[in-house]
Amino acid sequence: MTSVTVNLADRSYAIHIGPGLLDNHELLAASAPARQIMIVTNETIAPLYQARVAAAFAGRDVVTHVLPDGEQYKTMEYLQAILTSLLEHRFARDAMIVALGGGVVGDIAGFAAAIYQRGMDFIQIPTTLLAQVDSSVGGKTAVNHPLGKNMVGAFHQPLAVISDLQTVDTLAPREYRAGLAEVIKYGLIYDQTFYLWLQQNMAALLAREPAALTHAIRRSCEIKAEVVGQDERENGLRAILNLGHTFGHAIEAGLGYGTWLHGEAVAAGMCAAAHMSHQLGWLDGEDVTGLNALVAACGLPTTIPADLDERAMLKYMAVDKKVRQGQLRLVLLSAIGRAVVTSDYQPADLSAALQACR
C-alpha cells in the first residue's frame, strides 16, 4: 500500500492505493469511524463489492443505498432519494456515507453528505480508474442539471480515499480507457516527464500491468493533490484540472448524459483544446499530432461528434462554471506540461477549433 496526502489544513486526508484494500477491514473501519454507516453504490458495483465492504463495518448500523448505473442518474431526483433514505433510517449528523463506485456514485453520494443536515462526513472507495485518479480526490461533489453538467454541488472533502487496484482489473475495456483520458490530462497540464512516460508506457498501461498502473495512479493523485492543496475552491490554479472539460461537458450534455462516457468526452475535448492552442500559436503542430496519436492509441475519440454543430456546442459551453464577467475562460496549453486559463482569444478562434475538430 502506498499513500498520498491531500494537504488542506484541518481538512487534510490520505489517499491509500494498493491491491486488495477492500479486504483490509482495519483500514476501512478506522477510516469511517461512525456508529451509523450508509454505503452508497450502484447496481453494477453492489454484487461485486458491497458485501466485502459491509463486512468491515460488522456490528455497526449499516444501510446500503443502491443507485441505477449511469451518468443519467446523477440528478436532483436520485439525490433526494438518498436524503430520504438517510432520514427514514434516522441517520444523525454524526453518521457517515461510504461512496463505493465510480465517479457518478462519488459525486452524488459526496453531495448528499455535503448537504444532509448541513454536512456529514464521508469516505470515497473509487472502483474505476477515472474515479481513482480524478473524481474521488479534491472534494468536488455535484449532480447534473438538464441545462448543464455538475451545475449543482458543493466542495466537501472526504475523510479518506481508498483505492483498491484490483477493482480496476475487472473494469470493462471501454471504462478503463475512459479513465486513461484523465491520466493523460495530468501529464499535459502539469508534468512533461509524466507525459513522456505515458507515451513510452501506454502499452503496459493498456495491458493493466500492476507496476505501470500503480505509477500512473499515484502520480495522477500526487498532481491533483498538489493543485488542490494550493487552491481548494478553484479561485485560480485549480481550473487547469478542467483541461478538455468545457468542450467535454458540452459533448456530454449535447449528446445526452450517458451516451459518451465522461473520459471519452474529455479526450475529444483535450484534442480540441490542443488544436486551438496550436491555432493561437502557443503549441507546436507536432505536439497536437502526438496527443492525437496517444489518445487514439487508448481507443479514445479525438474529435467532437459530427451531430453536434458549433451552435449546439457553444450553447452548452456558455454555462461553463469558468465564465467570469460574461467571458468564457478556457484551459489551453502553452506547452506540453503547462496549462493556461485564459479568455484571451477571439470568438473566431473558438469557432475555428470547433469546426476543425469535428
Place this chain on the structure above:
Amino acid sequence: MTSVTVNLADRSYAIHIGPGLLDNHELLAASAPARQIMIVTNETIAPLYQARVAAAFAGRDVVTHVLPDGEQYKTMEYLQAILTSLLEHRFARDAMIVALGGGVVGDIAGFAAAIYQRGMDFIQIPTTLLAQVDSSVGGKTAVNHPLGKNMVGAFHQPLAVISDLQTVDTLAPREYRAGLAEVIKYGLIYDQTFYLWLQQNMAALLAREPAALTHAIRRSCEIKAEVVGQDERENGLRAILNLGHTFGHAIEAGLGYGTWLHGEAVAAGMCAAAHMSHQLGWLDGEDVTGLNALVAACGLPTTIPADLDERAMLKYMAVDKKVRQGQLRLVLLSAIGRAVVTSDYQPADLSAALQACR
C-alpha cells in the same frame, strides 16, 4: 444606521440596521458588487419592495425570481426552480443572489447560492422581525424535507445583511409577534440583563416604538454574532441558539409546515424547555411562570397543540440535527441567561414535559 460585525475571518461581514435602508442605493449597490443579480423574493414582498431594491442595481443584469409565500414552499422542488432559472438566464458563478423577504426566502435563496455551481455569493435583505434577528444572520441555509425541518442545507455566509426597520413597521401583527419569540430567546440563553429589559419594555416593543425596536434588534444580532463567531459550524456552543427549536420543529412538521409560524412553534418550545429544566431542578418555578407570562403577553402560544400527542412529538424530535451517538441532545436552561446543551436526562423527563405542556 447602526452596524454589527459577524467575525468569521475571511468570511466576516456586517449587519446594517436602520430606517429607510431599502432606498440607500449606494449601500445596496456596494454590498452586492456583481454584473448579474438575481433578486429572490415572494409574492407578498415583491409588490412592496422589489422595485425599490431593483432600482439600486440599475444598469446591471437583474432578474427577479418570485416564490409563493409560506414555509410549505421551502422545498427541494422550489429550490430546483431557482437553480433552473439561474441556468436559463446563463448566470455565472460570479453572479449574486439578493434574498429579499422573511426567513423562508433567506433560507432557500441562501441554499441556492450555496450549491449553484458549487457556491456563489449572496446578500440578505430580511423584511420580517424574525429574519432580522435570527435567520438572516449566521449563514445557516436550508430547505425542509417531508420528514423534518431544515434537514437539507449548508453553512454559507452572506456578504452582508441589510435590515430596514421600516419593513418591520408594516408586518401583520401575527408575523411581528412571531419574531419576538426569537428576541426573547436571546435573553433566555445568553443575557439576563436583556431578558429583564424585555420584561420591562414589552409594551413599547409591541407598539413597535423605534428606539425599543432598534435596541431589541441590535442586541439580538450582537448575541447571535458573538455565538456564531465562536462556533460557525455548530460543533458546540452554537447549538444554544436552538432553544425551543427541537420542540418547535416537531410542532411545525407535525401540524404541517405553514400551520403555525416558526416563531409561534419556538415560543411553545421554549416554554416546554423551561418546564423540563424546572422538572430537572435546574430552573426556579417562578422563572417558568415569568417566561409563560412574557410569551403570553406577546400573544404567542405557551403550550404544544393538543392534537400532537407524545408519540407524534417524539417521532419528529428523533430526527433532530442535535442527535449524537443515538442520543437526542436538548437545549435547556440552568438559569435565565444561561443555556445548556445536554443529553443528561431520562426519557421519562421528556415524556413528562411533553405531557405537562400540552
